[in-house]
Amino acid sequence: MKSGTPLAPRRKPRQSRAQATCDAILTATAQILVKDGYDAASTNNVARVAGVSVGSLYQYFSSKEALVMAVMERHRAEGLTDLEEGMARLSGTTLREALRLLIRQVLAKKAANPRLHQVLMEQLPRMRQLQQVDPYAVRMLRLVRTYLEPHAAEVRPRDLDMAAFIIFNTVESLTHAALTGRPEYLARESYVDELCALVLGYLQPEREAVRRGGRPPLRTPRTRTVAARKSRSTGKR
Amino acid sequence: MKSGTPLAPRRKPRQSRAQATCDAILTATAQILVKDGYDAASTNNVARVAGVSVGSLYQYFSSKEALVMAVMERHRAEGLTDLEEGMARLSGTTLREALRLLIRQVLAKKAANPRLHQVLMEQLPRMRQLQQVDPYAVRMLRLVRTYLEPHAAEVRPRDLDMAAFIIFNTVESLTHAALTGRPEYLARESYVDELCALVLGYLQPEREAVRRGGRPPLRTPRTRTVAARKSRSTGKR
Amino acid sequence: MKSGTPLAPRRKPRQSRAQATCDAILTATAQILVKDGYDAASTNNVARVAGVSVGSLYQYFSSKEALVMAVMERHRAEGLTDLEEGMARLSGTTLREALRLLIRQVLAKKAANPRLHQVLMEQLPRMRQLQQVDPYAVRMLRLVRTYLEPHAAEVRPRDLDMAAFIIFNTVESLTHAALTGRPEYLARESYVDELCALVLGYLQPEREAVRRGGRPPLRTPRTRTVAARKSRSTGKR
Amino acid sequence: MKSGTPLAPRRKPRQSRAQATCDAILTATAQILVKDGYDAASTNNVARVAGVSVGSLYQYFSSKEALVMAVMERHRAEGLTDLEEGMARLSGTTLREALRLLIRQVLAKKAANPRLHQVLMEQLPRMRQLQQVDPYAVRMLRLVRTYLEPHAAEVRPRDLDMAAFIIFNTVESLTHAALTGRPEYLARESYVDELCALVLGYLQPEREAVRRGGRPPLRTPRTRTVAARKSRSTGKR
DNA sequence: TATGAATGAGTTTTCATTCAT
DNA sequence: TATGAATGAAAACTCATTCAT
Structure with a gap:
């Protein structure tokens, strides 16, 4: 829908605090996905579980x-x-x-x-x-x-x-x-x-032998009911 | 989400008119799914395209x-x-x-x-x-x-x-x-x-020949760069 | 921003109930605009004041x-x-x-x-x-x-x-x-x-007289301070 | 919205570097206003375009x-x-x-x-x-x-x-x-x-002539269709 | 002084579903 | 049976502003 939205991270975290936030968000997302599935992973919910604000989430990820x-x-x-x-x-x-x-x-x-x-x-x-x-x-x-x-x-x-x-x-x-x-x-x-x-x-x-001489190729029995049992024992049609 | 909802059709359409309605809904749904994808297939939209009211849709299908x-x-x-x-x-x-x-x-x-x-x-x-x-x-x-x-x-x-x-x-x-x-x-x-x-x-x-005598089994070359070319020509390790 | 959104009413109200809703929404909007200005006229607020749900608002108006x-x-x-x-x-x-x-x-x-x-x-x-x-x-x-x-x-x-x-x-x-x-x-x-x-x-x-003969056209005085008073009485430069 | 906020610049920039920052912010704002309109001129965006931090922006301007x-x-x-x-x-x-x-x-x-x-x-x-x-x-x-x-x-x-x-x-x-x-x-x-x-x-x-003698004043024709043409030629009502 | 990470209330909008008519 | 008006919780996302570093 929004084709213009880039999926790459919005901003590279430079401070270690930012990196921690970023990690917390990813971890929280994975956790929610595992526990409650995709639909439960709303951005607000993810942020809450990660212990950060939605705003922070959107600073590092441009969309859900x-x-x-x-x-x-x-x-x-x-x-x-x-x-x-x-x-x-x-x-x-x-x-x-x-x-x-x-x-x-x-x-x-x-x-x-x-x-x-x-x-x-x-x-x-x-x-x-x-x-x-x-x-x-x-x-x-x-x-x-x-x-x-x-x-x-x-x-x-x-x-x-x-x-x-x-x-x-x-x-x-x-x-x-x-x-x-x-x-x-x-x-x-x-x-x-x-x-x-x-x-x-x-x-x-490809196995030559099988095709040329040896055993005859498997064949589907004529009918699936009666004939089935015969062909199973004889192997010929 | 709502696990209690039964998925079976709510009512079996008995009159032919009802059957027609039911078909129209299914056809409209398929059409929308094909043309615009799952998210576009909202119940209201489906009903509109099928030419019936949402209420009717819910008479035949208990949920989306x-x-x-x-x-x-x-x-x-x-x-x-x-x-x-x-x-x-x-x-x-x-x-x-x-x-x-x-x-x-x-x-x-x-x-x-x-x-x-x-x-x-x-x-x-x-x-x-x-x-x-x-x-x-x-x-x-x-x-x-x-x-x-x-x-x-x-x-x-x-x-x-x-x-x-x-x-x-x-x-x-x-x-x-x-x-x-x-x-x-x-x-x-x-x-x-x-x-x-x-x-x-x-x-x-299983092919006996291959395992017992015949060709030696394929082997992964020791290294993927130089040795690779040799083993390719000789076939032995 | 969303150029594709049509601004025409989404649905013409057919039942009188719908017309009432539609009117209530318009009236509430006008009232809020008057009392608190444009920014206060959020769709949720309008709906609340109109005594309807946001959903109803969006049934009649495709956007704010x-x-x-x-x-x-x-x-x-x-x-x-x-x-x-x-x-x-x-x-x-x-x-x-x-x-x-x-x-x-x-x-x-x-x-x-x-x-x-x-x-x-x-x-x-x-x-x-x-x-x-x-x-x-x-x-x-x-x-x-x-x-x-x-x-x-x-x-x-x-x-x-x-x-x-x-x-x-x-x-x-x-x-x-x-x-x-x-x-x-x-x-x-x-x-x-x-x-x-x-x-x-x-x-x-255009007034001929004024231009040809009659009074001379107004002139800006040479300076805006002293000369101003003179030119005001004489009208010549 | 926040009526208490004073609009005067927070601080007068005294150093030339500060003046440059201040100018950069104003220029960036004007540029964004011209290119993308008011709504695009968010403080964060302005700061980014100006090449300064939001914090700096708020040091010179108390609000958007x-x-x-x-x-x-x-x-x-x-x-x-x-x-x-x-x-x-x-x-x-x-x-x-x-x-x-x-x-x-x-x-x-x-x-x-x-x-x-x-x-x-x-x-x-x-x-x-x-x-x-x-x-x-x-x-x-x-x-x-x-x-x-x-x-x-x-x-x-x-x-x-x-x-x-x-x-x-x-x-x-x-x-x-x-x-x-x-x-x-x-x-x-x-x-x-x-x-x-x-x-x-x-x-x-006021033009005396016009009012006293001369031409009669313009009159709105009785009807805008047929009578219009007559009165236009005769000028009387 | 400058930075930029963090905030979070608040915005617009959707849509499955219900129910009075 | 059929209709379609009404619902409202909830989703994605923004942005002016603050404050620790």
Whole structure:
């Protein structure tokens, strides 16, 4: 609506007092988001919880959206840093091992503060309308692509950008989906296994044998009721 | 916010005139959501566009949320029916062919009315807080699981519920991610190829050859700069 | 600031209850303007004094400005009607008599509710920024011009539009100036005399005699102190 | 609002650095008034543009109103000085010539910085509420009256105070009216002619001839349509 | 003197919802 | 059943002013 409003912080706090205020506001916002959700995070409420005046809030954040954005940035910056550090420690591991580490890390990160992650994720689309490109996503994609590049020859996908997009979004959304719809999965090692299988299977070169000779490809049974049971045992149509 | 409010339609319209009113309201809501987004869909505005009074709106929908929910139900019901019909026509096709058809269908469905899909998806989380179980998701998962069951033996995953969860969410989120972040992918055949490869690779049994003998597993190069180029050409660490 | 906001009433009141509300709001606004000035006329305050809710106010007036504008319109409409009626009763009077009547009317109108006139006049410039043409001024100018036209031959000014502009603004501003700076003038008959003389003198044809022969034109004395007294008696330089 | 606040400058700047600060503030204020109007001239904004802190602003100006007032004073002081100088150069000119010079000067002054003049004029009424007497107006009136006094005998008006009031306000408002409503008039020589005619006609002694014998006085036609044309040619009623 | 962080009452405006007609 | 006038809590945001440093 107010397209002209810049989302960047209005003023850089110069005195330490100002920095404290700024931090208090961000912390209060996160806390309210976690406890009562986005709608409860009105600017007046945030200011009250932070123990400052609304005016102070608006000296550092030009709008409510800028405020939530700042909380998001702060949070995602951690995630990004973690991941970058995680990737730095991968040298010498197999792809399978690397993936396992990273996926576990993503899951752990989200599970550590599930409510905040959820609330922020829900607000993401709104934010995107304001900020054309999402620098976090861009960096994430770059990270994945950078990891893939050295393996370009051994990996099935030709379009590495698309592959990065698919891998990143797969891991991200399945983590989020579990968080939201199957919280019990987050703790199960088998869920990590499955995510690894998903990504590895995606990267693996096409299997010639399977298609040419070997087993016949899976076929959908003719009907879903009676025939279903037969085909299950015989595997042919 | 008002948790006590029931979300079910207040009254079932019995007369055809009432049904027409009800439809007009739902249509107006969808139209506004598409054109101006969620925030523009105030009940007064909806009523005005639908050509009825606010009072009438509240006779059929107990709250704004119930209204948006109804729009969502209507929309998802179509998707579900489409998919069920699609699956009914699959008998005799290979898994690969079946997947391709279904993924294409999901993509096409979303691409047909991207704005509405997007807006509704953004509101989903809010709705979920009100409705503990999402019957649409339940039915979708059941559909996928039902398809997998006959193949349980030939497919790698053991936990078919988890597999259904993963497959459904993978396709759903990657479609949505493309819609939101890479609209150009929606029209590319290669994107469908990749989604198919992703799901197929996930379902395929582990490849013995790859692990035992054959090629050595991919390894992350020791460093990402110099060593990267070497390992790329030799493939060994 | 919000240029898109229309200033026309949002909704025409259809029920008599609505009309009453609408009137109450306008009356309350005028009352507050008179008693406490523009800044006190906050929408909440107006609503409170009118005995309605803010919401009702905004159902009939799209913004605070639209509200003040409506008060202004209502007020000016009276003035315009009065003047039109006054002019209808002028047939057969001399210009001098006509002018006297009209000027007295304008003065009386303003003196009847000086505070309201003053406050509204002060807000006029703000309003003008929103409404490019001021229909009241247009009609006023037309009225004056229409009166002048039949006399075009006997009157000195050639450009009747400019003449109308000058006459209208002269009477309007001198009335307002008196209201603001010399309220005692409003009741003095001599002030009316002077305004008449001003306008009549303006309309009269140039006086040949004075220029050709007769008295020499007034001259500014050489110095403002000593010489002043001499030139006053002799009139020559 | 806060009637207790004195409007006089808080402190007289004694050091030249302080004077510079003070000037910077006034200049910034004028600049903002011109560019973005009164509402944009918040004290914080002014301070920022002036390159000083709000605190400093409040050291020289006790309130926002005092600040705007100071800008106004500065501006009007120029106008007054100009006019005084202009009048000092009038000795020996005819009244007609003198008037012409002065009116042209007033017009030129306003046209030189129309926006600032306009904004300040709009704020004048607010200021007046704080300052009972407007010393600028007092001096202006005195100036006019002083000019008229030596001519008291040859001029029609008996009450020279009232005459000064009328002349000053006439010229001032017609200039302002043109600025606001007919900017094209500002450049037209004919507008100056008309203003001169207005004031001269006002000052001229009543014309005996016209009243006693000569032409009959102008009369308003009986009706404004048909009869109008006849009376126009015959001149009798 | 100068700074600029902090204040907080107060402003305009919206919108889900109710209820008399 | 339908209408639409009325409600009013609450939201985002501003800005003149103060005061500790």
